[in-house]
Amino acid sequence: MEQPLFDDLVQSLKEAKAIARREAPASRRFTVTPPDVKAVREKIGLSQSEFARLMRVSIKTLQNWEQHRRNPTGPAAALLKIVLTAPDVVLKTLHT
Incomplete structure (x- = not known):
């Protein structure tokens, strides 16, 4: 391995260690806002039982999602985003 590349990797590891110990701020932070499940459900006009089945x-x-006691994660969060952007497609596809 070339020395400049090795030095970059070592420096990156030192920075990661400092961030993990909270001795240095992270250079980037990502905040993911959970969808407003109740608003999504109301937008497509389904009852709670119908939307839960969907x-x-x-x-x-x-x-729990609607009352913000829990947040949807993984595939459920992705599906909610799809429902929000293309409700007609989701209803046509999943409501059969």
Whole structure:
């Protein structure tokens, strides 16, 4: 390995260690805002039970999302984003 590349890698590791110990600020931060599940559901005009069935989750899970006790993650969060941007496609695809 070339010395300049090795030195860059060592410096990166030192910076990562300092950030992990909170001795240095992170150069980038990402804030992911969870979708407003109730607003998404109301936008497409479904009841809680209908929307829970569409999302393949229990009504209790949906209620927890709507009351901000829990946030959808992973595939559920991705599907909610799709519902928000293309509700007609989602309804046509999943409501069969």
